Amino acid sequence: MSETSRMGSGRVFPALPPHPDPEAPFAATWWGNAWIDALETGALDQARLARGRTYARAGAVDTITVAPGRIVAYVHGSRPRPYRAEIRLRTMLPDHWDRFLDAVTADPAHIAALLDKDMPPALADAADRADVPLLPGARELSPSCTCPDRGHPCKHAAALAYQTARLLDADPFVLLLMRGGEEPDLLDELAHRNARAAAAEQAAPDGPPAPAPTTTPTTTPTASSPADAAAPAAARPSEPTPDGPALPAPAGSAPALPGVPARDVLAKDVRRPLPPPRATPAHPGEPPVLPAMPGAPDPASLEFLITDAAARAHAYLTSGADPFTAASPWHDAVRLAASHPGLTGRRTFSRQFAELARSVGRTPAGLSRAAAAWRQGGEEGLAVLESPWDPPAGPFDRARGALAAADLPRMTIHRNHLTNAEGSLQLRFGRDGRWYPYRSEPHADDWWPEGEADEDVVGALTAVLGG
Template sequence: MTRYDGDQERTFAALPPARGRGFAQTWWGQAWLKALEETALDSEQLKVGRRLARAGAVGAVSVRPGRITAVVQGRDRTAHRADVLLEELTEDQWDRFLDMAVEHAGHVAALLDREMPPHLVEDAAARGIELLPGMGDLEPECGCDAWDHCGHTAALCYQVARLLDQDPFVLLLMRGRGERGLLNDLQARSAAPTSDRPAPCEPAEPEGVDAAEAYATGDILPPLPALPEVPAEPGVPPSLDTETPPAPGVEPAALEFLAARTAAEAHRLLSDALRAGPEQQVAEAGLTPSQDMVRLAAGSPPADVAERLADGSGRGHEGLETAVRAWHLGGVAALAVLDEEWTVEGEALARARAALESAWDEDKRPTLRARGNRWTVVGAPGQLRLGRDGRWWPYREERGRWVPAGGPARDPATALASARSATEEEER
């Protein structure tokens, strides 16, 4: 396999402090941090590392196959060189990865869009290639002579999670291949005759003839028509205002509203499907009757329909108004956080406490009173609610009721700050 020496090291300038935000927003960045947190034996060193990374104590980061390096300034202002090692993939593993990527063009397209879809990682794992690190894979080396992860190597890992969010090719370089070299290998392999390619681990079952290839080689076949464009607006349902009286129990205004909302939802689903492409489509779970009532209420129904939705949902006018606010902020997930109060236990509780402790400097941390998955700020009209997916949702008190105050965040400080800014905006 050809190696590209000029493509085997990247240096990233020191990132600014990360106060008030999480280190990993993508699922692969979070998987990187999970490998760190499951490996480190001393959780106190992880806290130190988070504080150092948040304060901007990590210098320029050098990324090479099998190693990341940076100079990290400790709490005592002493600078140490910190390294974290990650095993490179073997030549055989890279051959298998390239075979897989050539077979699935969508994987390469996703990487070029700086995305790492789960099915790319799953397809690689099926061929014996672990792209993301697991427990024990991140091996620390530090000038402070710590034998396990210290605050310096932990800070480096937290900072690298931010780099991975921006560019998953950083992970592939750690595994042994730079972006330019990897793309050159893929191009050469795609252009090579099938007989010249290394044999795959298992013979693939024949999958038929690709439709585009068949049309491209068949002169007597007509070309495929272009896909129709999505209409700029949803279709308008027919009017039910006719001279014929409606059947008993049928309300024309309510039916017209339902038809209009159905057309709008169909337009949204079609637009999303064509925008995402077939490989990125994810089936949406069906809504419960209660959730669907909130969705309908979010569409500005006529007064009589809104009255029925308020009664039918069992929420009443104020409750439905609050639920609609939650729906606009986060759909079904936001409704679940509004309605459910659950007990946070075990690993989820440990992670929540760690996030709350590290989100603020000690002298700026608000006093919080916990009940279930809700942490209320003592002496202020603010509250944080933890969703089952680990995200924090901000709430504020209005007229004796807790109402959603913003979208979710991985970092509790960011979530609480959005609630405060929303309150200040309204007061102005």
């Protein structure tokens, strides 16, 4: 994979390696240091900046997505789940870009410097004279983060900003992208403007004289030269007919050139064998952090769906079958909620979780309970939650005797449920022959799946009692 890849109207940069030297600066170029100056001048808490530098040096910043007006990345903190940090920067208006491109084309050295991934101070000075907001100023960087810290910036957003300085060092077009200009578009426009300027310079009365046209030696056209098209038919060499071999050339004409008709070559279906498939990766890939764009779908929802698609594709590659086939939209919603760490909860729910519940006509609490059941046993775990049944004689009847022999609490029977006297512990017998433990507040009849399913009734109850 290349160092960066384009994605829509942005670029995705892989996570940068740790920065082991605690004394080494984050930026080596003057424009990278200007970015850091804007960050540190606008910060309200130097302690958070210090923590951000520590996070950045430790490599806590994941894949960075740079798009017009914003930079986004997941940043790992003290909790297992990373936070989504974002920094916004105003994009330039069309008249700003017009003046900036004029300033670049005014000096060919500026174009050469940008192509060499350099930004000379003279170019920034020309942008300042043209009133173009190229480099960010104090308090122009607007940080945000999903962590509870309301600092400006928090340590996660500060870590992202420090790592971004390393991207700017390597490529000043990253700064131009933040301001709203993509590199291919800018280079195309610079080429057009440079060509127009050169043409205008040549057309000027006092400009340098146009170079004299060069002449080429006159040669006798061959049968394959353009002049052959204008030659009389009697002077042309023999030509193949559509239905058979070439006709003899008229007397005095040049001999036919050797070759094979193109239609004969193209009619053959010759394909190289496919290369052997690559080895299946050990884990599903991680999605990029998508920026929030006006009118676009919610980035967190898209990242969630990409994560799920990657997990399904990886499972299909490793097993040859899709293990996530759901019987209904409700089952699929439960599977999604159970498999994504950012969507689970019992009393507090994220916006994405609530939207997922509403999409299938359920409450967030109901979806959370069902997701816990799915984590216990997949579709069978959900069936145990939703569908009581009457098990036949056999293992279910012997369960209470096994519990009594193990000196465990006595349980009352109701259909496929065994419940203790306090109404706080319950074991549910599934059609797959496993016991599914549940907990509730005493006598509240608010049962939540808790613990792992077990074929041994004693083991299932012991595990939930120990938890």
